[in-house]
Amino acid sequence: MAVFCGSRGVRCSGAARLSERRNMTRMILDVLLDAAGDCLKDLPFLFIAFLLLEALEHHASGRMNRMLAKAGRFGPLAGALLGCVPQCGFSIMASDFYAGGVITMGTLLSVYLATSDEALVILLSGGTGAGVIGRLLLTKILIGVTAGFLVQAAETLWKRRHPSREKEIGDLCRSCGCHEEENGILKPALHHTGEVLLFLFLFTFALNLLMELIGMENLSRILLADSVFQPVMAALIGLIPNCAASVILTQLYVDGVISFGSAVAGLCSAAGLGLIVLFRVNEDKKEDIRITVLLLGIAILSGVLIQAAVG
DSSP: OHHHHHHHHHHHHHHHHHHHHHHHHHHHHHHHHHHHHHHHHHHHHHHHHHHHHHHHHHHOOHHHHHHHHHHGGGHHHHHHHHHTSSOTHHHHHHHHHHHTTSSOHHHHHHHHHHOOTTHHHHHHHTTOOHHHHHHHHHHHHHHHHHHHHHHHHHHHHHHHHSOOOOOOTTHHHHTTTOOOGGGTTHHHHHHHHHHHHHHHHHHHHHHHHHHHHHOHHHHHHTTOSOSTTHHHHHHHHHTSSSHHHHHHHHHHHHTTSSOHHHHHHHHHHOOTTHHHHHHHHOSOHHHHHHHHHHHHHHHHHHHHHHHHHHO
């Protein structure tokens, strides 16, 4: 009887292990499909951005590039308004444009800070009142515009005192050698789109798998402490380049778990996949790090000030 039970126990243990392996395989497959779906949503934005950059490189003279730079004085306003649209594709396009020298750092940050990603969709589907949605979006737009103009002014002053070579659209193609006159604009645009899309897919898959193994519930527990440091933790979680971060931050705010200031901090640093694309296409990694630190610092400062003012 004991032997039978023991053998039965072995059989049960083997069945349990088989079930675990099947569950793991199913989970990995689900994560793969989710990563592919997320990347396919961003495919049009990637392709359009690179196609526009190639068109400017082929048909715009240096004079036109200077005109674009001057027109960029009002870039932070347009960037913040575009960023609040519930789609992280604009942050991806902004990263490409910044790497190509089309927009300023101030405009790039205004897009990142105002990016709504999945937040607006969650608020609307949850039946949140128009007043709450409007307050959140307006706050993010104001932060994006204000910070964008301040960073742009500081950037202009720095360049006057420390002149250096301006970014050029052709910089994106120098390292890969795809920029040949006979290639036109379609082939290089497709090349860059495919290259960045593959990078995004691999990164998104790895991150989604990690989040699945850790569990968003464990991540959300970090934010339960109602203190002045809550916006700091929310901003750090928002910095995770995954829509899951903005989803959980928005849901926690709707459920009353985190404050308005914390929600603003987390959603301001949640720039979607924009930062990942920036690190992929912009050659100056020190500059990429500075932009990330600026984004996080502005998000934390905004959240803490709002928390102190209104809770």
